[in-house]
Amino acid sequence: MRELSKALINNTNNPELAWQIFKRIASNPNFPSDAFNQSLSVLTRILIGAKMFTQINALQQLLLLHPSNPSHDSMVLLIRVLAKSGHVSLAISQLQALRAHHPNKPLSVSLYNLLIRSSLQQNLPDRVQLLYEDMIVSRVPPETYTFNLLISGLCDSGYLDDARKVFDKMRERGCLPNEFTFGLLVRGYCRAGHPNQGLELLEVMKSIQIVPNLVIYNTLVSAFCKEGKTDEAEKLVEMIRENNLVPNVVTFNSRISALCNAGKVLEASRIFRDMQVDKFLGLPQPNMITHNLMLQGFFKEGLTKEAETLFKSMKENGNALKIETYNIWLKGLVKKGNLFEAQLVLNEMTEKGISPSIVSYNIIIDGLCKNSMLRDAKNVMNLMRNHGIVPDVISYSILLHGYCKKGKINEANKLLHNMIENGCFPNNYTCNSLLESLWKEGKVLEADELLKKMKERGYDHDTVTYNIILDGLCKSGNVEKAIETMNEMWNQDYKPDLITYSVIINALCKNGNLDEAKKKFIEMIGRNVYPDEIIYDIFVYNLCKRGRVSSAFRVLKDMEKKGYNKSLQTYNSLILGLGMKSQFFEMYGLLNEMKERGIYPNVITYNNMIKSLCESGKIDDACKVFDEMLSKEISPNITSFKLLIKPLCQIGEFTPAREVFDLSLRTFGHKEVLYSFMFNELVKGDELFEANDIFMSSLDRCFHIGDFLYQDFIGRLCKVELLENASDVLKKMVQKGYSFEPACFMPVIDGLRVNGKKNEADEFSEWMLEMNSEVRVSNRVDRMFDRRKVGKNEKNWESVLHRDDGSGVTLKILNKIQKGWGHANISNQNSAKYDFIDDS
CATH class of the missing domain: 1.25.40 (Serine Threonine Protein Phosphatase 5, Tetratricopeptide repeat)
Incomplete structure (x- = not known):
């Protein structure tokens, strides 16, 4: 039929x-x-x-x-x-x-x-x-196979206690466990991070005369290695031999893999070397998996020379390298930043008949994007298409994330549309990357529009999406809306995680709402979201910043009770708080404690100490701390130098201050921010000759002078009858093409008139009026473009024009105005705004 x-x-x-x-x-x-x-x-x-x-x-x-x-x-x-x-x-x-x-x-x-x-x-x-x-x-x-199925299912679901109960009931039902039964339970315990309980099962096996097989031993060896318990792993290898079993390549690969993942690559390397050369011990020869594990491990720990040697030997020994090995090699080269060589490897693969996979291309694209080489990344994507490989959602997401990171939102949007047109639909990661970038750029309306589109097209808001929204709301100052949105998460069956609470608590602390932050902390624990050291550090920092050091130490006590140790951030916060309270003995004690615990201070640590010591007038101690920082080869930042220069100038120690300034120039080069800061402190301290040298040097370097107290400086020069210096400064500013406060001319003009230097005074007067004309034209242009801002120069000039100090100079200047005076452009066309290091 x-x-x-x-x-x-x-x-x-x-x-x-x-x-x-x-x-x-x-x-x-x-x-x-x-x-x-x-x-x-x-x-x-x-x-x-x-x-x-x-x-x-x-x-x-x-x-x-x-x-x-x-x-x-x-x-x-x-x-x-x-x-x-x-x-x-x-x-x-x-x-x-x-x-x-x-x-x-x-x-x-x-x-x-x-x-x-x-x-x-x-x-x-x-x-x-x-x-x-x-x-x-x-x-x-039920038979043994039935119980094995039940035990396997319970272990995979994480119900290890129930799996053990089923195991114990097997004998009651007349079934004896076999090797597979024990293997399932051992694997379950090891996956859950309880290898010791798995090890105990070996004794149970022994009691019913079942010899563990190599799979069980290999599972335990791998689990103990992952936990860093290499001694226990070695004992198990000996047990394998005692039971007349021969450790195979899987045994050794398990050990090598676990050691590499734990960062113990050198230890893994010794095992690998023994496998290669010590044949008398009966060790298995390494296979391709062994080589790949070591290659990956070397790159992970930054041992590029060792990785290069291994890769070279693999090729020289005639090993037929597969795509997996090449992809590991590509990833390592990209991590090292050797992108050109990585692209050569792609060509080598093709020559050897190994077609690069989409993973290979994605590795290259990712490396190029991380190095801001977006055009090259796009070219590699085109190369993929030419070789018949269609970019997938990962390819597009990597490039889109690269555009977003550089703030190129328009390009990211175009890529998103191109992606959809080519039949590759974005996933949540793609949309979240664009969403995060929009929030960072402050494009709130565009971010809201994207969220609507995500909903329309069926993209669920996952916890990551909500965290991006909350972070954006908090950074834009809308903390109340952020809290409302977090409450909505619970209603939408999305569970706020540790990052969610960190964002909200950090925003509340920054706004000074420490009590509200504490309520959120209690709510978090009540909802079984447990804090980590980052949350504790947020509280410690904000309490110390507000001088509530005793409260910070109470938080610290709770933090340590929960098993979290003080981090570098914790120490920096506590040193800041103790310094504000002038508790210097305790502050130095924390510094010593850091060293004992192997936590190395950074520039923020020393800056916090220098700041507090200087504010308490302990300049000598601050200088010693600065010297210690240099002796420890910790590079100071611009703030470090400013913290010392200011108090030295305030107490009249201008020579040491100038030495610190010169050291800062040797460290960072001739930065505008350093020159302006030193100049301003010298002016405030009436150290006018030194200030003059620095300002003249700044003009020679074409620095932007908006942050220099040049008007105050010129006024002080005139006040102490250094009229010639003041005149020279003004002449140089005009010659260099700077546009500045026209009011700066007045004390010089007054001084020249008083000293009978009428011609020079008239020349300066003409310059002043020309500059005023330029300022007026600039302000009219501003108003044409609806720039609703009164020009600062215009306001100052009007006040000078209408002043009445009895000198009669203003009237004489007005009488000098003649029709047809030229209005040469004296704005600083050539002055460049130099980039300077962020000193925050």
Whole structure:
């Protein structure tokens, strides 16, 4: 009766006709049972493929009411086909129908095993419990394989205690555990980070005379290595040999992999070397996986020379390198920043007949984007297409993230549209990258528009999305809205995580709402989100910043009680707070404690100390701290120098201050920010000759002089009758093409008039009026473009013009104005704004 099955198969694309054919055959009571079941199997698969579940339920009734065919066997066959096809719930419902129709007919344990296995594959643990209970009620005795399935499912779901209970009940049900049973439990314990409990099972195995196999030992060796317990791993290797087993390459690869992941690459390297040369010990030869693990480990720890030597030896020894090895090599080169060589490797792969995979290209694109070489990254993507490889969502997301990182939102948007046009739809990571960039750029409306589009196109807001929104709201000052949004997360069944609370708590602390921040902290713990050292550091820093040092130490006590040690950030915050309270003995004590614990101070640590010492007048101590920082080869930043220069100038120690300034120039080069700061402090201290030298040098370097107190400086020069110096400064500013406060001319003009230098005074007067004209034109242009800002120069000039100090100079200047005076452009066309190091 193969013809019937063939007829059904021929109508696979016409399942309705196949169903009608089977119903007609099923009505024949004399149809052979073997042929009936064979055609039933074919039909069931056709109906499943066509998703005709109504007909499957009708098929159940047809089988149960069949006049002569043994419906029990047919129903069992139907259940098996459904279970193997992934329709476990439907299979179980058929099982229940069968049990109701044939209550006294026993079912086989193999059927239950199949249903349990399928339920586990479909991640339906409640069905497993139901099936096991049904077995017991039906008096179908479970076998060892049944218990192994249950133990495997419970371990995979993380229910290790329940898995152990099932293991202990096996003997009660007359089943003995086998090697596979123990292997499942050992693997479960090791995956959960409890290798010691897995190790205890070896004793249980010994008590029932079961010898552990190599798989069990390898699992334990790997787990102990991952925890850094290499001594225990070595003991297990010895146990393998004692049990007359030979450690294989998997054993050693497990050890090497775990050691490399733990950062112990040199230790892994010793094992690798022994495998290569120590054949007398019976060690297995390293395979390609071993080599790849070591290559990855060397790159991970920055041991590029060792990686290069290994890769070279792999090629020289005639090893047929595969795509996985080349991808590890590419990733290492990219991490090292050797992008040109990485691109050469792509060519080498092609020459050797190994086609670069999409992973290979994505590695290159990622490296180029991280080095801001976005045009090159785009070219590599085009190269992919030329070689017949279509960029995937990872390729596009990497490049889009690169654009976003550089603030190139328009390019990122174009790429997103191009991505969709090419049939590659963005994932949440892609959208989140663009969303984060929009928030950083302050484009709130665009960010809201993107969120709407994400919702329209079915992208769920995951926790990462919400965290980006919250961070953006907090940075834009809308903390209340951020808190509302976080509350919405709970309503939308999204659980705020540690990052969520960190963002909110940090924003509240920055705004000084420490009590509200504390409430959020309590709420977080109440919702089973437990703090880490970063959250504690946020509280410690903000409390110290506000002088609440005792409260900060109470937080610290709770932090240490929870098992978190003080970090560099913690120490820096505490030193800041203690310094503000002038508790210098305790401050130095913390510095010593850092050194004892192997935490190295950084520039912020020393800056906090220098600041507090200087503010308390302990300049000598501050200088000693500065010297210690230099002796420790910790590079000071611009703030370090400013912290010392200011107090030295304030107490009149201008020579040491100038020495510190000269040192800063040797460290950072001739930075505008250093010159302006030193000049301003010298002016405030009436050290005018030194200030004059620095200002003249600044003009020679074409610095932007907006941060220089040049007007005050010129006024002070005139006040102490250094009129010639003041004149020289003004002349140089004009000659260099600077546009500055016209009011600066007045004390010089007054002084020249008083000293009878009428011609010079008139020349300066003309310059002043020309500059004023330029300022007025500039302000008119501003108003034309609706720049609603009164020019600072204009305001000062008007006040000078209307002043009445009895000198009569203003009136004489007005009388000098003649029609047709030229208005030469004396704005500083050539002065460049130099980049300077952020001194925050």
